[in-house]
Amino acid sequence: MDSILRALVIYLVLLLLFRITGKRSLAQITTFDAVLLLIIAEAIQQAMIDSDNSMTNAFLLILTLLGSDLLMQEISSRSKTVDKWLNDVPLVIVENGKPLQDRMRKTRVNESDVLAEARLSQGLERLDQIKYAVLERNGSISIIPKAQQR
Numbered sequence: 001m002d003s004i005l006r007a008l009v010i011y012l013v014l015l016l017l018f019r020i021t022g023k024r025s026l027a028q029i030t031t032f033d034a035v036l037l038l039i040i041a042e043a044i045q046q047a048m049i050d051s052d053n054s055m056t057n058a059f060l061l062i063l064t065l066l067g068s069d070l071l072m073q074e075i076s077s078r079s080k081t082v083d084k085w086l087n088d089v090p091l092v093i094v095e096n097g098k099p100l101q102d103r104m105r106k107t108r109v110n111e112s113d114v115l116a117e118a119r120l121s122q123g124l125e126r127l128d129q130i131k132y133a134v135l136e137r138n139g140s141i142s143i144i145p146k147a148q149q150r
Contacts (some may be wrong), residue, residue: 094133
C-alpha cells in the first residue's frame with residue numbers, strides 16, 4: 001500500500017510540475033529534455049519502490065500510474081474547469097503580424113519558434129505575413145497566413 005501512495009503522490013507532483021512548466025516544453029522535446037526525463041525517471045523509481053524490487057510491486061506501480069492517468073482523463077472529459085487547467089486553451093500569440101509579447105513570454109515561445117513553424121507549415125518568411133499564430137492545446141503552433149495581395 002505504501003508503494004501505491006508513493007506512486008500517486010509522485011504522479012500528482014509531476015502533473016503539477018509539467019503543467020507549471022508549460023505545454024511548449026513537452027511539444028518540442030530537446031536532447032537535454034530527454035536526458036532530464038530519464039534522470040527524473042530514475043530518481044522517481046527509487047522514491048516509488050523504496051527497497052521493494054519485486055515484480056509485484058513494479059506491476060502495482062505501473063497500474064497505479066496508468067490508472068491515475070486514466071482517472072485524470074475521465075475527470076478532464078467531464079469537467080471543463082479541470083480540462084482547462086490540465087490542457088489549457090488555444091492561445092493567440094501573433095495577431096496581424098505583431099507578436100503578443102506578454103503571451104509569448106508567459107508560454108515561453110519566442111519569435112523564432114513562430115517563424116520556424118510558419119516556414120515549415122506555410123512557407124512564410126516574415127511575421128508580417130502571418131494573420132494569426134495560435135499556440136494549440138498540444139503545444140504545437142498553428143499558422144494562419146494573411147490573404148495574398150495581388
